[in-house]
Amino acid sequence: MDPLLLVGLFVILFAVFTVLKAVRIVPQARARNVERLGRYHRTLKPGLNFVIPYVDRVYPMIDLREQVVSFRPQPVITEDNLVVEIDTVLYFQVTDPRAAAYEIANYIQAIEQLTVTTMRNVIGSMDLEKTLTSRDTINSQLRGVLDEATGKWGIRVNRVEVKAIDPPKTIKDAMEKQMRAERDKRAAILNAEGQRQSQILTAEGDKQSRILRAEGQRSAAILEAEGQSRAIDQVFQAVHRNDPDPKLLAYQYLQVLPQLAQGSGNTFWVIPSEVTSALQGVSKAFTEALPQSPATRDEVPHSAEMDAEIARASEAAAEAVADAQEAESPNGPRQLTQAAPDPFPTLAEEQDRSRQEH
Numbered sequence: 005m006d007p008l009l010l011v012g013l014f015v016i017l018f019a020v021f022t023v024l025k026a027v028r029i030v031p032q033a034r035a036r037n038v039e040r041l042g043r044y045h046r047t048l049k050p051g052l053n054f055v056i057p058y059v060d061r062v063y064p065m066i067d068l069r070e071q072v073v074s075f076r077p078q079p080v081i082t083e084d085n086l087v088v089e090i091d092t093v094l095y096f097q098v099t100d101p102r103a104a105a106y107e108i109a110n111y112i113q114a115i116e117q118l119t120v121t122t123m124r125n126v127i128g129s130m131d132l133e134k135t136l137t138s139r140d141t142i143n144s145q146l147r148g149v150l151d152e153a154t155g156k157w158g159i160r161v162n163r164v165e166v167k168a169i170d171p172p173k174t175i176k177d178a179m180e181k182q183m184r185a186e187r188d189k190r191a192a193i194l195n196a197e198g199q200r201q202s203q204i205l206t207a208e209g210d211k212q213s214r215i216l217r218a219e220g221q222r223s224a225a226i227l228e229a230e231g232q233s234r235a236i237d238q239v240f241q242a243v244h245r246n247d248p249d250p251k252l253l254a255y256q257y258l259q260v261l262p263q264l265a266q267g268s269g270n271t272f273w274v275i276p277s278e279v280t281s282a283l284q285g286v287s288k289a290f291t292e293a294l295p296q297s298p299a300t301r302d303e304v305p306h307s308a309e310m311d312a313e314i315a316r317a318s319e320a321a322a323e324a325v326a327d328a329q330e331a332e333s334p335n336g337p338r339q340l341t342q343a344a345p346d347p348f349p350t351l352a353e354e355q356d357r358s359r360q361e362h
Contacts, residue, residue, distance in 0.1 A: 025057040035101040089170040100158025
């Protein structure tokens, strides 16, 4: 092969390689630092950039987006001398590529170590219970310290989160027992309070029921007494207003006598001695003619029903008189028997005698 052709081909390849090294394309949200003859020259922006080949040195790209870094759990001692494992996660963003490249050799490792030391200082002033319940306080204190320290590195710490706080296993068992005992205590208190409230409500209900029942009985007794009082008063006034005679009282006495013999066990009964005089008065009331008033002076014809009623009353009075006379006999009281013969005159004789008298 011709040597001139080889030289020409080498020159062409060198020119193409030089052009390619002079052109740098930077993606969006990325940045690259450029050193010229060993010194920082500039930072390439996103897009098409040109550099001087073999003079400018372009460093690897730096991500300008927000990044998330999770650190492995770190042992931390609390104020009450308990070792807990704390796992953290960090959200940061590179704001100055030059400072991130030249102010710190490895900013990821620096942030991790700074987070661990700051966390030990913060949690070392808290006991276990406060540590478990103060995550927001821990996060805010960590963020403040890290943001202040990483500002000169061209890094902005957005958030620091404590993912997990793991106490020792023995502490976990003790905490579980304490929590279970506390819940049992609250359950027992609530149960006792419910029973107490139930008994109070039941007693109050019984009290109100008895009070209302007693008030109802009192009102009923008062109303009943008032009713009886009014009834007695009205009967008393009616009796005195109508001025009853001995004949009416004798007739009432006669009506009460059959009630003495009522009942399945009453086989005989005793008639008082004064019954005879009362029955004689009744008999005389049926036999004697009543004085006629001017309104009844005219003779009123008797109907068949009225005659039958008068006959039945006469027969009943005759039977009662006979039983009373027999009871007053020397033989003493006797068992009730059939009615004796009628000692009273018949209805026709009574009517004839009444016409003759008038």
